[in-house]
Amino acid sequence: MSRAEQPSRRTVLTVAVAAAVATGAAPAAAATRPGVATDAADPARTPDRLVDNRAWITYADWRGGAAEGTRARAGARPGLELGTPAGTADYTDPHTGTTATWAYGTWTSPVHRLAVPATEVIASWNAHTPAGTWIQVELQGTYSDGTDTPWYVMGRWASGDQDIRRTSVDDQTDGKSTIWTDTFSIDDATTGLRLASYRLRLTLYRKPGTKLTPTVWRLGAMGSDVPDRFTVPASAPALAGELRVPRYSQEIHKGQYPEYDNGGEAWCSPTSSQMIIEYWGGLLTPEQLSWVDPSYADPQVCHAARYTYDFQYAGCGNWPFNAAYAATFKGLQGVVTRLGSLTDLETLIAAGIPAITSQSFLKEELTGAGYGTSGHLMTVIGFTADGDVIANDPASESDAAVRRVYKRSEWENIWLRTKRYNASGKVVSGTGGVCYLYFPAHPTPRQRKALAAVGVR
Structure with missing residues (x-):
């Protein structure tokens, strides 16, 4: 068993949805903000569900974002990698106290308008980070009242632990939402406030003067808005x-x-x-x-x-x-x-x-x-x-x-x-x-x- 979790670590929601994707459903309208790209309709966005999944995984996906110092890579498994870095930045690892300088590049996704305006969002990613590299994943969204969240860090990650310590980031809040370890959560869902749209930002880091690069193959997030309940009726068995x-x-x-x-x-x-x-x-x-x-x-x-x-x-x-x-x-x-x-x-x-x-x-x-x-x-x-x-x-x-x-x-x-x-x-x-x-x-x-x-x- 895992160690006991405090209720504030993350607010968990139930998903009560249909078993199969509805066919022929029209995609939700795209968010439009001046100067910010919006993603195309995603077949994984299904209005009959109380969950919205969006993932960037194709070469066209990676070409569709805003890149500074990064580039899309084609092939059997398309991805994003560092090109000519956009600059350098110092990072002090809070778990080792070590400060190091890193070359970096960024990629920002188009705005994704949630088919399910969300009380929670959880990002996930798949990447290769050779020694001397690491990545940071951030989320910035727009609430249903038209105001914006700050850029929230959803994770600083490397597959190894020799360069940085992989870490979530505590104490991120704007008074309307909070990051609980790995989960964006609306502070008070009873107000009706929801996250209407978001974009994700990747920052890829490497040791300066090297040709090393992380490669990100998948980046996405799951948003959900499900009412609280103590009991859930059992579904009918269909498979042995x-x-x-x-x-x-x-x-x-x-x-x-x-x-x-x-x-x-x-x-x-x-x-x-x-x-x-x-x-x-x-x-x-x-x-x-x-x-x-x-x-x-x-x-x-x-x-x-x-x-x-x-x-x-x-x-x-x-x-x-x-x-x-x-x-x-x-x-x-x-x-x-x-x-x-x-x-x-x-x-x-x-x-x-x-x-x-x-x-x-x-x-x-x-x-x-x-x-x-x-x-x-x-x-x-x-x-x-x-x-x-x-x-x-x-x-x-x-x-x-x-x-x-x-x-x-x-x-x-x-x-x-x-x-x-x-x-x-x-x-x-x-x-x-x-x-x-x-x-x-x-x-x-x-x-x-x-x-x-x-x-x-």
Whole structure:
């Protein structure tokens, strides 16, 4: 299980949406502001959903933004890289105290008008950052009242930890919205204020005088606006089947590398990530694992914890950092989204795509779990003939015990609700259908169709 999360860390919302993408729907009107480009209609924007996903992934996408010192790269996997840098800047790493000068370039997306004016937005990205490089992701939006947010830092990220410490940034607010680790959140949704549109800005950094460059293959964000609720009705079962996903326990890592969120007891997110990464064939080399104590079992889980760790949050549960870690493996991409029901998960499982889900619950609310948690990630790998959920639950005493079967109605409710009562009887937030999806950089037609059906491209 992850360590306890404070309710203010992020406001979680439930996604209650249809199971398939509506066809023939007209795209939402584009935002128009003088001098600011607007993106074209996105097929992943579906007005029938309470979630809006937008991603920049094609050569045309990267050509469509405003570039200063960066350039689009064509090829089988188009991306953005540094060209002739726009300048240099000093960065003092708050976690090491080290100040260094970096050459940089920027890319700013066109304005994306949300089909679902949002109370929350979560950005995610996929990138390659060789030693001597790193990236920063920012979001700036326009509220439904016509005013603008500041530029918010959504993450400073590198796949390694030798140059900077990957980090979220605290204390970002304008009195209307706040960044909670990895999530933009409207401070008081009851006022009716929403985020109507946004743009994202990438800053790519490298050591001056070198030809090094980060390469960003995917940049996007998920906006959502879902009403709070304590209960969610169970969906009707539609699929029976199970994917063969590796099984790893976080519990066997208790006490290992406590500098990464107090050791394995809190490693549910990276452990779940590693299971699905290996399902897709992502393997670490002996050289990559050479830093791990050879007496530790499943050293790849230790590796995942280290390389998803957020030095500001002081944990391995930063959602976009986990998706970005998955995408460091060749041929994979990762996104953070919200789904609406187990029907959505059945659609993905049928196409061979497992999912990592976030949920919180009391011990008595999930039969057979044997524990309660204020925030926990597990991997959904299939469904029984009765429609119950088959999950690889890393909060298990051994790898052999990881596969669990949970009652459909219980599991669906604890995953999708937005409000719940904790052990003290206090109302706290639920996890609201949050999901990590890792899938091939070049999905099959069947996989592409399933992803589109849940609003992801």
